[in-house]
Amino acid sequence: MKRFLPRVLFAPAVISLFLWMIVPLVMTIYFSLVRYNLMQPGEKEWNGFANYHFFVTDPDFGPAVGNTLLLLSAVIIITVVFGVLLALLVNDPFPGRGIVRVLLISPFFVMPTVNALLWKHMMMNPIYGVLAQVWIFFGLQPVDWLTDFPLASVITMVAWQWLPFACLIFITSLQSMDRDQLEAAGMDGANAFQKFWYLYLPHLARPMAVVIMIEMIFLMSVFAEIFTTTGGGPGNESTNIAFLIFKQALMNFDVGVASAGALFAVLLANVAAVFLIRMIGKNLD
DSSP states (O other), X not given: OXXXXXXXXXXXXXXXXXXXXXXXXXXXXXXXXXXXXXXXXTOOEEOTTHHHHHHHTSTTHHHHHHHHHHHHHHHHHHHHHHHHHHHHHTTSOOTTHHHXXXXXXXXXXXXXXXXXXXIIIIISOTTTSHHHHHHHHTTOOOOOHHHHSHHHHXXXXXXXXXXXXXXXXXXXXXXXXXHHHHHHHHHTTOXXXXXXXXXXXXXXXXXXXHHHHHHHHHHTTOOHHHHHHTTTOSTTTTOOHHHHHHIIIIISOBXXXXXXXXXXXXXXXXXXXXXXXXXXXXXXX
């Protein structure tokens, strides 16, 4: 009875959570197997795997996958590397350290759409943007970043927003460093690089694994920055999987193909998750 009663009490919450997760997945699988267009909502013909074939043979599919992987890898590398450096920079006490830490983590609380608008109009505008004024100050021709370097611009926006998250995790981890070990290393003649390589970096292995896995999960669905700034263009240069699914669903009104694309994104995320768990998940043990 002691085991049965807790299970009965937990059952409604577990069943509700299960249905909340499984019903949308089942509906997505169903729509991916039928021909369903929002312009003709009454017609739902069985389509088999034709939607999947149409999605993967779309001319934008290959570039979208490549852009997604490039955006993922670039943002993760930028946030991990600079997050570690910033965390080490503000780890030791100095006047105003609390204010600096608050300023470092504040971009993470900016909404993605606001973040995109800020960079689009305030920083990267080729006429009155901050970067354009810097170029003009040095006598150079301003760069239209969103047209000439669309994917790099999106990577910059996303990395700027996710860098505080990585920095916060690393700052928290550095608080548990063994100070006696650091002092002993200094007394033995270890320089700054040796301390970083043999003490700080191994200590940050676990939080780095956590940051990489969490960012990979969320960065698969980057959409607001692309929609607000480049619109997936020019051409398909900044189109990722999430934006390609959006184009199929709400621009082409093809729910079937969009559902097939969503399941492909789920498959891609699971493959990447398995790879990360095998490569770096052992650091969490």
